[in-house]
Each structure stands twice: as structure tokens, then as C-alpha cells.
Amino acid sequence: MSPTAVLVEVLDRHGHVRLQQRLSLDEGRPTFSIGRSLEADIVLDDEHVAPLHAVVELTNDGRLLAGDLGTVNGIVVGTVRHKEKGGLLVTGAPVRIGRTDLRLRTSAEPLAPEKPDRHEHRLHIQSPATLAGLAILLFAAQEIYASWLGAPRDLTTALATSLSLKATVVAGWVAGWALLSRILVGEWRWLRHIAIALGVTVAITCLDAITTIATFAWALPAWRNASIWSSVVALTVVLYMHLRTAAPLSHRRAIVLAAIAPLLAGLGATWFYERIARDDLWRVNSQSRIYPPWLRLTRAVPAEAYFKAAAGLRAEADQRRRALAVEDEDGTASD
Amino acid sequence: MSRYLTMRAALATFLLAPVLWTGGPTAIAPARAQSPGALNSPVPAATSENARDVLARVRPSIVQIKGFFGSNTAHEFHGTGFAVAAGGVFMTNYHVVARKVQHPTRYRLEFRTTDDRTGPLEVLAVDVRHDLALVKAVGHAPPPLAFVTSEPERGTRAYAVGFPLDVGLTITEGVSNGMVEESFEPRIHYSGAINGGMSGGPAFDQGGKVIGVNVSHYRFQQLVSFLVPAKHVRALAEHIPAKAPTAEALNADIAAQARAHARHLLGSLAGPLATQTAAGYALPGKLAPFMQCSGSGNPDPLQPVQSVRINCQSKAGLFLRSGLQSGDLHFSHAVLSTEKLDAWRFTHRLSANAAGFGAAGLRREVGPYACRNRTVALKGFDAAVSVCTRGYRKLADLYDFFLVVRSLNGTQRGFTSRLTMTGMEFEPAMTFIERFVAAMEWKP
Numbered sequence: 001m002s003p004t005a006v007l008v009e010v011l012d013r014h015g016h017v018r019l020q021q022r023l024s025l026d027e028g029r030p031t032f033s034i035g036r037s038l039e040a041d042i043v044l045d046d047e048h049v050a051p052l053h054a055v056v057e058l059t060n061d062g063r064l065l066a067g068d069l070g071t072v073n074g075i076v077v078g079t080v081r082h083k084e085k086g087g088l089l090v091t092g093a094p095v096r097i098g099r100t101d102l103r104l105r106t107s108a109e110p111l112a113p114e115k116p117d118r119h120e121h122r123l124h125i126q127s128p129a130t131l132a133g134l135a136i137l138l139f140a141a142q143e144i145y146a147s148w149l150g151a152p153r154d155l156t157t158a159l160a161t162s163l164s165l166k167a168t169v170v171a172g173w174v175a176g177w178a179l180l181s182r183i184l185v186g187e188w189r190w191l192r193h194i195a196i197a198l199g200v201t202v203a204i205t206c207l208d209a210i211t212t213i214a215t216f217a218w219a220l221p222a223w224r225n226a227s228i229w230s231s232v233v234a235l236t237v238v239l240y241m242h243l244r245t246a247a248p249l250s251h252r253r254a255i256v257l258a259a260i261a262p263l264l265a266g267l268g269a270t271w272f273y274e275r276i277a278r279d280d281l282w283r284v285n286s287q288s289r290i291y292p293p294w295l296r297l298t299r300a301v302p303a304e305a306y307f308k309a310a311a312g313l314r315a316e317a318d319q320r321r322r323a324l325a326v327e328d329e330d331g332t333a334s335d
Numbered sequence: 336m337s338r339y340l341t342m343r344a345a346l347a348t349f350l351l352a353p354v355l356w357t358g359g360p361t362a363i364a365p366a367r368a369q370s371p372g373a374l375n376s377p378v379p380a381a382t383s384e385n386a387r388d389v390l391a392r393v394r395p396s397i398v399q400i401k402g403f404f405g406s407n408t409a410h411e412f413h414g415t416g417f418a419v420a421a422g423g424v425f426m427t428n429y430h431v432v433a434r435k436v437q438h439p440t441r442y443r444l445e446f447r448t449t450d451d452r453t454g455p456l457e458v459l460a461v462d463v464r465h466d467l468a469l470v471k472a473v474g475h476a477p478p479p480l481a482f483v484t485s486e487p488e489r490g491t492r493a494y495a496v497g498f499p500l501d502v503g504l505t506i507t508e509g510v511s512n513g514m515v516e517e518s519f520e521p522r523i524h525y526s527g528a529i530n531g532g533m534s535g536g537p538a539f540d541q542g543g544k545v546i547g548v549n550v551s552h553y554r555f556q557q558l559v560s561f562l563v564p565a566k567h568v569r570a571l572a573e574h575i576p577a578k579a580p581t582a583e584a585l586n587a588d589i590a591a592q593a594r595a596h597a598r599h600l601l602g603s604l605a606g607p608l609a610t611q612t613a614a615g616y617a618l619p620g621k622l623a624p625f626m627q628c629s630g631s632g633n634p635d636p637l638q639p640v641q642s643v644r645i646n647c648q649s650k651a652g653l654f655l656r657s658g659l660q661s662g663d664l665h666f667s668h669a670v671l672s673t674e675k676l677d678a679w680r681f682t683h684r685l686s687a688n689a690a691g692f693g694a695a696g697l698r699r700e701v702g703p704y705a706c707r708n709r710t711v712a713l714k715g716f717d718a719a720v721s722v723c724t725r726g727y728r729k730l731a732d733l734y735d736f737f738l739v740v741r742s743l744n745g746t747q748r749g750f751t752s753r754l755t756m757t758g759m760e761f762e763p764a765m766t767f768i769e770r771f772v773a774a775m776e777w778k779p
Contacts, residue, residue, distance in 0.1 A: 151639045151680045219710050281704060281723060281737055289686040290719070292678035292746050300712035300743075306720060307769045313705045313724045314761045317734065321702025321726040 004030060006058060008042050011094060011101040014186035014248075030058040034097055035069075048073055048098030056090065062108025064091045073098055128191035135198035139166075142205055173197055181246040189245055196241040204234040215288050219298045222288045225270050232266035389494050389543045390506045393417070396477045398446040399498045400427050400456060400470070400535065402434055405441060415497035415536030415549070416446065416456075416470060419572040423476035426568055427535030428550055429461045429468045430654050436461065436468075436589070437656050439582040446472045449504050457579040463592045463653050465521075465567040466550050468535075469575065480537060482565045483544045487523050489513035492541050495525060495549050495560070497533025505533070509558065511546060519600065519625040519651040522561040523547045529560035538562045590730035593655055596662045597733070597759040600651050601767050604664075608774040613643045613670040614748045616716075617776040621647060639675045640684050644668070652757065655730065658697035661758025666738075666771070670750040678746035685741070685749040696757075701735060702726045715777035716744035722768060724761070733758045738768050744777060 004027050010019040021042060023032055032041035037051035044053075050071040057065045067086030068074050074083040076096035082088050092109060095102045143163050152158035177193040208230060215222055239258035243249055249257070396418040401410040414431030418424065425446070435442040436458055444456035452475065459469040487493075493511040498504060509527015525538060529552045536549045547562030580588070604622050611620035621628045628647040645668045652663035669688050673681050706723040713720075719741040727733040738754040754771055756764055 149680055149683050151676050151684065153637065153639070221708070287686075287719070287721070287739065287741070290682045290741060290743060290749070292682050293717075293744055296710070296717075296743065298710060300710040300717040303711050303713060303720075303769070303772060306707075306709050306711045307765065309709075310707050310722050310765065313707055313722065313765075314734070316705035317702060317724045317726045320705060321728055324702060324728070 004058070005107050006032065006056075006064070007105040009103040009105065010044075011103055012186060013101070014184075015094070015101075016186060017103075025058055032056055033069075034102075036098075044098060044100050046098040046100045049100065053097055055086075056104065057086070058106060062091070062106045063089060064104050064106060066090045066095070128189070128195055131195035131199065132191040135195045135202060138202040139170075139198040142202060170194075170197055177242045177246050184247040192245050193242060196238060196245065200234055200238040200241070204230060212289050213291060213295065216291045217295050217297045219296075225273065228266055228269045228273070232262040235262035235265075385492075385541055386494055386506050386508055389539050389541075390496065390504075392543050393480055393496060393537070393539065394449050394504065396480050397496060397504065397536065398425060398448055398472065398475070399504075400425075400431055401445045401447060402432070402442050403445065410445075411442075413498065413501060413532055414534040415532065417496075417535075417537045417545070418477045418479045419469070419568065420479050420575055421476060423472040423474070424459065424479075424572070424575055425456075425470050425472060426537075426548060426572060427468050427470060428548065428563075429463050429466045431535045432458055432461075432468045432470065433654065433656065436582075436585055444470065446470075446475060448475060448477075458585065459576050459579055460571060460574070461585065461589060461592075462567065462571045463589055463655055464596050465563050465571075466654065467548065467563060467568060467571050469571055471579065481544050482569050483540055483546050487511045487513055487540075487546050487564070493525055493527065493538055493546060495527055495529050495533060495536060495538045495562075497529070497536025497549055499528075499530035499532045501532055509560070511538075511540070511562075514564070515561065517624045517627075519603070519649055521564055521567065522550070523564050525549075525560045525562050526558050527560060528552075528558055586729065587731070589655060590727075590733060593653060593661055593730060593733055593758050594760050596651070596653060598763060600649060600662060600664060601759070601763045604767065608770060610774055610776070611645065612778065613645070613668070614641075614672040614750070615777060615779045616670060616742065616748070616750050617774070617778055618645070618668045618670070618750065618752060619647075619666065619771055619774050620645065623649075625649065625651070640671050640673045640681070642672075642688075643670045645670075655758070656700060659700045659727075659758075661727075661730075661733065663758070664754075664756045666752065666754040668750055668752045670748075672748045674747070676747070681745075681747055682749070685745075685751070688751050696725070696735060700728055702728055704737075710743065711772075713740075713772060713775050713777075716742055718742050718744075718775070720772060722765075727758070730758075732760055734761050734764065735759075736764050736768060738771070740772060740775065742777075748779075 004025045006023045006025060008021045008023065009017045012018045023041060025032060032055070033052055034040055034042045034044060034049075034054045034056065035052040036044060036046065036049045040052055050069065050073075052069050053071050054069060054075055055067050057067070059065060065086060066075055066088040068083045068088075071083070074081045075088060075090070076082070077088065077090060077093060090104050091106060092103070095104065140163070143166060144159060147155060147159040147162055150158065174190065174193045174197055177197075178188045178190050181187055181189040181193070208227075211226070214220065236259045239262065240254050243254045243258055244251075247254075398416050398418075399413060400416045401413045403409075404411045412431070412434065414427055416425035416427035416431075419426045429436075432444060435444050444458070445453050446456050447453045454472055454474045456470045456472050459471050461468045489512050491511050493509055494506050495509065496504070496506050507528040509525050512524035512526055515522045515524045523538075523546065525547075529549045533549045534551075537545045538547045538549055540546050545565050545568065547564050548568055550561050550563050552558075552560035603625075608619050608622055610617040612618075626647050626649055628645065630643065630645045632643045633641060646665070647667070648665035649663060652660045655661045671681070671685055671688060673684075676684070702725050704723045704725045706721060708719065708721040710717055711720040719739075721739045723737040724734050727735075736754070736756040736759060738752075740750075740752040742749045742751075752775070754768065756767070759767075
């Protein structure tokens with residue numbers, strides 16, 4: 001049996017379906033018309049559409065062929081404007097008539113198999129609302145901990161100040177991304193952006209705390225540019241997730257876009273700090289954090305052994321001094 | 336805060352001058368006034384006649400010393416010099432001619448007599464320890480001035496002569512207050528005006544004999560000035576080289592003098608190090624009479640963390656080259672304790688406690704740091720110890736040292752100590768650092 005049903009979908013400018021209409025065509029004469037007048041089968045309220053604009057024929061093998069009815073604007077498929085009287089293939093692809101975007105589907109279109117739903121529970125852990133709520137809770141918990149750790153004289157005031165300040169910053173950041181989402185994909189997506197911004201912040205803070213504690217516990221050498229590169233990674237992740245949420249970007253393009261700015265900033269900061277590090281003792285010799293003694297897992301070396309080894313500093317300092325570029329030798333610099 | 340007097344920023348110094356000149360006499364005069372006529376002078380009229388005599392006598396032997404960059408005809412810096420030997424040998428401050436020594440091809444020195452004759456000068460010898468330089472004038476050989484042979488007495492009249500602020504030969508009257516007590520560097524405390532440009536000029540007793548060389552004054556303080564005692568001037572003037580040394584030889588000599596100075600400084604800190612106790616930690620304190628120490632704390636009992644801070648400095652620093660302070664030693668301790676905080680929050684506070692010294696040093700003068708950080712077992716406690724050092728690029732065998740010690744044992748007590756030593760030889764300095772660290776002890 002040849003197909004007779006056609007689904008006409010009106011799309012918004014982001015490609016989302018705004019209206020749907022199902023047509024059952026007469027098997028003997030499987031055509032329908034599109035236009036502004038009520039005589040058309042599909043009526044479009046669009047001043048750029050002719051009263052009778054196009055006629056669409058459903059072939060036996062399920063293809064839809066459109067023909068223009070002598071209009072000013074014709075039929076736009078992709079980026080090409082057509083004024084043929086018939087034979088224009090319009091199945092599945094978005095078609096523009098006047099200023100209205102349409103998608104025409106038939107029952108001949110292959111269907112994907114049914115997706116299994118494994119979420120038996122009531123709580124959807126992956127729903128934006130749950131994620132955002134969780135992120136807000138964890139972020140607030142971290143803020144409370146940070147305020148408590150600083151041991152201010154008035155914890156409530158300190159906490160209120162810090163929370164309101166951070167909330168303002170986060171609100172501004174999220175609002176920017178939400179606005180971009182609204183423009184590019186037609187939805188605000190507040191919850192998703194909140195979940196991304198706070199979730200990544202919480203994760204990177206935890207990671208930072210773990211590395212700091214490990215550095216202390218095992219007396220690991222501190223990597224002086226660690227903070228720069230952890231910021232680069234955090235920023236890349238957060239930008240990638242925001243971009244994927246706010247814009248119809250491919251995976252690869254989003255990664256590239258998200259990584260460019262943090263990478264450049266990271267390289268710039270590293271270059272700058274490496275350059276000034278030679279003159280800035282507290283950067284050269286970054287001091288790790290101190291934790292209570294019971295967290296320390298390594299043994300201390302005897303003072304004699306330390307100073308015996310420290311005698312080697314002379315050779316090291318001499319070698320670094322000699323390795324300096326000649327460019328800043330005497331004569332080039334003035335006072 | 337003593338400041339060298341070379342005219343580097345003539346305008347700034349000039350703005351400062353009225354404070355120094357008018358503030359003193361008007362403030363002091365009413366208490367000492369003998370007659371209405373003396374209201375504007377703290378000094379009785381009879382002594383001023385003496386000043387006139389002294390000035391008339393020494394005038395021919397004094398020159399202004401000017402330094403010019405390249406072929407400029409306007410000077411960049413200036414000071415004063417005076418004849419100390421026959422044949423045109425003059426004494427001035429090292430810091431007056433330091434730029435010439437540092438950049439021999441870029442600067443030239445000139446003398447200018449009080450009757451406006453000029454001619455070239457060359458540097459014969461320097462004594463960086465006492466900030467003195469011996470220079471030779473070509474074509475000008477006035478009679479040398481005589482020195483006193485005894486130590487200056489406290490409370491005697493004295494005169495300083497020079498060219499302050501480039502306004503012409505000037506004599507100021509003041510009082511010699513004898514040797515500065517508890518100072519590593521021998522200096523005479525002169526209570527009289529010394530201003531920029533008088534550097535290197537002589538100071539006289541009432542008999543017109545040289546008691547010292549004008550060297551520095553406290554900026555923003557009134558009439559607290561310093562002289563290099565005559566015996567060091569005499570010592571340098573006794574060994575006059577036949578001809579001017581090469582720039583390399585002079586530089587090597589400066590490095591040797593800096594090393595000798597550092598050895599002397601560390602030698603005077605030999606023996607067991609004096610400690611003082613704070614919150615259970617015995618830490619190095621006033622190590623020698625010349626060390627200047629200050630201590631402070633926060634008196635607010637409501638603060639969750641109580642702190643005590645101790646700062647000590649040797650004030651032995653030398654001016655070797657511009658952009659390089661050397662031969663100095665200073666340290667500080669910040670000791671924290673708490674009754675209110677748990678170990679977790681207390682150690683967080685302790686980590687954030689970053690009171691320290693800056694580590695100045697121009698890139699063209701000092702090399703990069705080499706550091707060693709370890710957890711070290713000290714007397715009764717473990718500490719994070721970090722020593723950094725860097726070598727001097729233009730002066731052989733001199734290094735800067737930076738030590739940081741942070742206690743790791745305390746849950747409610749802790750300290751951070753920093754020690755900075757500039758312009759030292761490696762071995763003696765490391766030995767001192769080891770002694771400094773070994774003096775620390777946890778005595779709960």
C-alpha cells in the first residue's frame with residue numbers, strides 16, 4: 001500500500017517544532033496545497049506567502065515533490081530559491097515558504113528503534129534541576145567551610161558577605177550564558193548553566209584541596225605554576241560545557257573554542273611568572289600550606305644532613321648565574 | 336633610613352631643604368636665646384666668627400666634585416672633596432664617585448674650585464666599608480688639611496663644609512655627639528645640617544682640624560647627621576697609589592673589601608647565639624650589641640590568634656653599586672599562638688602568615704636563585720626549612736642568602752622565621768645559617 005499520511009511541521013528559527021499538522025491524503029489524488037488563503041490545505045499566516053503558494057505531491061515511493069504556483073518568492077530549499085512548477089524534492093529537509101520554515105515528513109521515513117529507559121526511580125539525577133540544586137548546595141558548603149577556616153571574629157557577617165559577593169558573580173556569569181542560550185538555541189537553560197558553573201568550581205576546589213594536602217603529607221615538591229594550569233583546565237571545562245549548552249556546536253568545535261582563551265592566558269601567565277620568578281623570591285620558593293602534624297606522613301631529615309646537602313647550592317647558583325644571557329651584562333643597562 | 340647625599344634628585348631634595356633649614360632654628364631659638372638679636376640662631380654670635388675663620392682657612396683646599404654622563408655639560412650628580420695629600424689628592428665619599436667606578440667609560444668626573452677653576456678627576460682608591468674614595472685632580476694641588484688625632488668628644492662644637500644643593504660653598508655649625516653607640520659601622524653623630532651635595536666634604540673641630548667626612552643624615556628628621564671618623568680617612572690617605580688602578584682592579588678590590596666586611600660582620604656574631612622565647616619557642620634574638628631589634632604583638636585579647644613579631648637588623652649594609660645593597664643581615668620571627676582555634680584552623684592561619692623581607696636586587700647585578708626545601712628535625716620540633724641563594728654577577732664570590740623556617744609541630748603554637756643576608760661569602764654564611772637554625776628550640 002502506498003503511503004497517504006503526511007506530517008507538516010512548522011519550525012521556529014532554532015529548528016524546534018512549533019506546530020504540527022497531520023494530513024491524510026486521498027489515495028487517488030495524493031496532493032495538498034500550501035498558501036495564505038483558506039482554500040489551501042495548509043494555511044500559513046505569513047504575508048510573504050501567496051494565497052495559493054505551492055502544491056506538494058506524494059509519490060508512490062513516499063517522496064514529496066513540490067511545485068511553485070507562480071509566486072513572487074518561490075520555495076527555498078537550503079539556500080536556493082526555486083520557482084519550478086513541479087518535481088522539487090522536499091522530503092525531510094527544511095523548506096522555507098515565505099518566511100515560514102517547514103519540515104514535511106511521510107510515513108516512508110525510517111524510524112529509529114525505541115530507546116530503553118533505565119530510569120526506574122522517581123529522582124532523575126541527570127535532570128538539570130537536580131544537578132543545579134546539588135551544585136548550589138556543595139558550593140554553599142564550600143563557602144561555609146572557607147569562612148569557618150578563616151576564623152573571622154564574626155562568622156555570620158563574613159559568611160553573608162562572601163556568599164552574597166560570590167552569588168552576584170555567579171549570577172552575572174550564568175545570566176550571560178543564559179542570554180547566549182536564549183539567542184542561539186531559543187532557551188534560557190538557567191538550571192543547566194548554574195549546574196555547570198558551580199559544579200566545575202566545586203570539583204576544581206576539591207581537587208586543589210586534595211593536591212595541597214597530599215603535597216603536605218608526603219612533602220612533595222610544590223609546582224609553582226600549578227594554580228595557573230589548574231585554572232586553565234577548569235576554565236576550559238566550564239567553557240566547553242557552557243558552549244555546548246548555549247550553542248548548537250559540534251563536540252570538536254566547542255573544545256577548540258573553549259580551550260583557546262584559557263590556553264593563551266595560561267601560557268601568557270606562565271611566561272610572565274617565569275620571567276619575573278628570578279627576581280621574586282616568594283614565587284621561586286613557593287611555600288606549601290601547613291596542616292596539623294598528624295597529617296604529615298614523611299620523616300624529617302636531621303639538620304646536619306640538610307646543611308650538608310645545602311652546600312651544593314653554591315654550584316647550582318653559580319651555574320645559573322653563568323647561564324644568564326649576555327644581553328643584560330654590564331653596559332646595556334642604565335641606572 | 337640614612338640617605339646618601341649625592342644630588343640624584345636635586346628637585347626633591349630642594350623641596351626638603353626648607354624643612355631642614357628653617358624648622359630647626361626657629362624651634363630651638365627661644366629656649367637658648369641670649370639676646371633679642373640671637374633669636375634666629377641657636378648658636379652664640381662669638382662662635383659664628385670662628386666659623387668664618389675656619390671657612391677662610393680651609394676654603395682653598397675644598398673642591399666641588401661633579402659627575403657627567405657621556406659628553407653632557409650639565410652634571411648628573413655632585414658632591415664635595417677636600418685635599419688630603421700634596422699633589423692634588425682629594426678625599427670624598429665612595430657613593431659620590433660610585434657611578435664612575437661602576438661605569439668607567441660612561442661617566443667622567445670633574446672638580447671645580449671655589450674660584451671656579453675646573454679640571455678632570457680620576458679615582459685612585461676606594462674604601463667601601465667606610466664610604467670613602469681617594470681621587471686625584473689634574474692641575475690643582477692645594478695644601479692638604481690636617482686631621483685630629485684623638486677620638487671626637489661628645490658635646491664639642493663642630494662645622495661641616497660642602498656644597499649643599501649646588502648653592503655654593505657652605506659651612507654649617509653643629510655639635511659633635513661622639514661615636515654612634517651600638518653601631519656596626521663607626522660613625523660620628525653630628526647634630527648639624529648636612530644636605531645633599533655636602534657628601535664627601537670635611538667636618539672640622541673648632542681648631543679647623545678635620546674630624547670626619549660628611550656621609551649621611553636622616554631624611555625627615557632634623558639635624559641628625561653622620562660623619563666618617565678621621566682615623567679611617569687618614570688610613571686611606573696613607574696609602575696613595577702612584578697611578579689610578581684599572582676598572583677591573585678597582586672592581587676586584589671592591590669585591591675583596593665587601594668580602595672582608597662580611598667576614599667581619601659574621602665574625603662579630605661568633606659564639607653562642609642569644610635567644611628569646613615566645614610561645615614556647617626559643618628563637619635567635621639580639622645577637623650582638625649593634626643589632627637593632629624591635630618587637631611587637633597584638634594586644635587585643637579577643638583576636639582568635641595572638642601574635643608576637645620580632646625584627647632584628649644589623650644595619651651593616653654597604654653601598655657597593657647602584658641597585659645592590661650588600662653586607663647586611665636581618666631577620667624576623669612571627670610567632671602565633673591560639674587558645675580558641677582548633678589545629679586545622681590554626682595551621683591555616685599559620686600558613687597565611689607571610690611576613691617577610693623583600694629581596695631587592697637588580698637582574699644585572701645578581702643571578703637567579705637556587706633553593707633547597709626540606710622538612711628538618713630541629714631541637715624538639717620539626718620545621719620546613721628553606722634556604723635560597725644567588726650569586727653576584729659583577730663581584731666575585733659574593734652571595735645573597737634567604738632562609739625561611741616554619742614550625743610544623745604545633746597545633747596551637749607556631750612560628751615563621753626569615754633571615755636575609757646580603758653580600759656574603761658562601762661558606763661562612765652557610766655556617767651562620769646552620770647556627771641560626773640550630774639555636775631554635777621548642778621548650779613548651
